[in-house]
Amino acid sequence: MSVGVGVGDKAKAKAKAKRRSSLRGGSLLEVLMALAFVAIATSAALANQLFAARTERVAAQRERASLIAASVADAMREPLGAQTALAQWRTHAAAFLPQGEVALDARGPDIAFAVVRWAPGRAFADGRFAQTLGCPPAFIAPERACVVAPILR
Numbered sequence: 001m002s003v004g005v006g007v008g009d010k011a012k013a014k015a016k017a018k019r020r021s022s023l024r025g026g027s028l029l030e031v032l033m034a035l036a037f038v039a040i041a042t043s044a045a046l047a048n049q050l051f052a053a054r055t056e057r058v059a060a061q062r063e064r065a066s067l068i069a070a071s072v073a074d075a076m077r078e079p080l081g082a083q084t085a086l087a088q089w090r091t092h093a094a095a096f097l098p099q100g101e102v103a104l105d106a107r108g109p110d111i112a113f114a115v116v117r118w119a120p121g122r123a124f125a126d127g128r129f130a131q132t133l134g135c136p137p138a139f140i141a142p143e144r145a146c147v148v149a150p151i152l153r
Contacts, residue, residue, distance in 0.1 A: 001046050002003070006043065021057075038100070038124055039103070041082070054121075057121070058096045058120055058121070058145075061090075061097055061118060061120065061145070062145065062147065064096050064097060065087065065093070065116040065118060065145070065146075065147040066090055066116075066149075067087055067108045068093050068096070068097075068102065068116050069102075069114045069115070069116045070114075071085075071089055071148035072086060072089045072102055072104075072114035072116070072149065072151075073114045073150065073151045074147040075089065076089060076104070076112065076114065077151060077152075077153060086102065086104070089102050090102045091101070093116055093118070097116070097118035097122065098118055098119045098120075098140075099118055099119040099144075100116065100118040101116070101117050101118070102115070102116050103115045103117070104151075105138070107152075110151075110152065110153050111150065111151065111152055111153075112151040112153075113148050113149065113150055113151065114140070114146045114148070114149045115139050115146055115147075115148050116146060116148075116149075117139075117141055117144045117145070117146040118144065118145055118146075119143060119144060119145075120143075120144075120145040122129050135147070135148065136148060
């Protein structure tokens, strides 16, 4: 008896060969779609990292400005050496903040405000920045962020 290949076996072999040929690789369109997806995901991750770095920089500047404003307020409560301390903190503000400046705003004999202003940089260079972060309207300057500390005598 001879063992031969039946008609059903030939059809199965042909179907198996056809499946193999269709599974050999992705089409060019599928590869391009995958690359586009990877490019979009990578650019989104990069943009997120840049935003986080800018936000961290602004937060660090605000922290420095808050420390300077609080130090000026403490120094101004002491009548001796107040002007020397003010000059020292103005120098610190100019050194540690971009375009940093310190000002005093007297609102009466017993109350004044130590105001520290600086340029926050390209990320937040609109005039509304200071308003949205709690800088009172009387102390807002164009394209400046600020921190205000009260001085009670």
